[in-house]
């Protein structure tokens with residue numbers, strides 16, 4: 001089978017690599033790629049380069065000479081110049097060419113075997129500044145990858161950018177990745193579990209970002225996280241809360257237990273303490289629930305930011321077959337300040353869909369929530385510390401309710417959704433299968449609400465309630 005990305009990477013490698021600057025990558029400007037080429041050429045990550053060919057009509061079989069421009073802070077995986085022609089390529093939408101981009105500071109290493117992966121990792125965990133590209137296959141890491149405070153800009157990415165063909169299994173150690181450096185990145189990989197023990201699970205976390213070491217800018221994109229015994233992703237903080245893990249990006253990942261249920265109650269998807277400015281977007285979380293006939297305790301939320309985390313954006317996620325959905329704060333003393341929670345689809349089995357505890361300045365809008373239980377509340381805002389919250393345009397089958405003195409402005413929610421309104425609530429697909437009069441075009445304008453979970457535009461005067469916009473004109 002012809003593999004376009006392999007050809008391109010090898011071509012670029014042959015062209016050589018000059019010394020890279022040592023500075024950390026700067027915040028990147030969004031770039032406009034040529035959309036007509038998108039089925040054939042995939043820039044990874046998408047914001048790292050623009051395809052600047054002229055013209056708009058490309059089809060399978062065309063032979064073109066693509067020209068690309070790297071975004072500031074990025075380079076082609078083995079080129080240092082900011083602009084490049086890739087040579088002649090034949091366009092084939094079933095087998096897109098993947099253009100791998102690296103941060104300016106990163107040396108590129110391609111690995112194909114366990115030995116090569118372990119060696120590349122061991123060489124990188126102190127000095128960082130490397131992108132390790134994995135050929136498709138199954139790898140294992142017998143020891144925790146301990147990314148030191150001095151190791152910034154370390155990336156592990158599959159060459160295919162597809163988690164289905166590249167996996168790294170762990171061992172029954174506490175953490176698969178223990179991260180103290182900035183800009184640690186995992187992309188396009190299946191991660192977790194173990195092949196080394198009768199115990200199937202990584203004991204604690206697949207990734208722990210140590211906020212107590214001030215580690216920031218973790219990026220997790222397009223991965224599948226499976227089978228950790230505790231929360232899959234953990235962000236810890238210092239006991240005095242002066243240091244924190246900030247500016248994380250968790251995008252388009254799948255989090256799941258492969259047994260279809262969690263191994264115990266003390267688990268979850270993302271569990272972040274005192275974390276600031278995180279974005280959790282476009283992920284699927286499933287099967288984070290336990291057998292409540294055996295143990296009545298609840299798992300943590302699929303997404304949980306607490307211990308006074310700040311400024312979290314949680315959008316476009318699908319969460320189903322879980323005990324609890326999205327949690328901000330936990331108790332009267334562990335809260336959250338500043339968040340947007342929008343366009344999420346959530347199906348829980350035992351408890352609340354969205355939970356705000358001692359939460360302030362949180363906007364919860366246009367989420368769809370189905371409770372597969374008799375639990376009374378789809379959305380809760382709880383404790384005196386919950387102030388100045390806005391809950392609007394949500395579609396649920398259970399009430400939105402204050403507990404223990406929590407305050408919020410609650411308007412324009414529809415809380416009597418019926419099962420047949422949705423495409424398939426069992427799998428978390430809360431797209432609308434019908435067009436209920438109380439839902440269609442009944443949403444209120446909310447500043448910042450421009451799209452739905454599918455990326456479809458929200459007309460200002462015709463917003464549908466819930467995560468799915470069906471009337472786009």
Ligand SMILES: [Ca+2]
Nearest residue numbers: 214216244246
């Ligand atoms: Ca920090």
Ligand SMILES: [Ca+2]
Nearest residue numbers: 454456468469
């Ligand atoms: Ca839609």
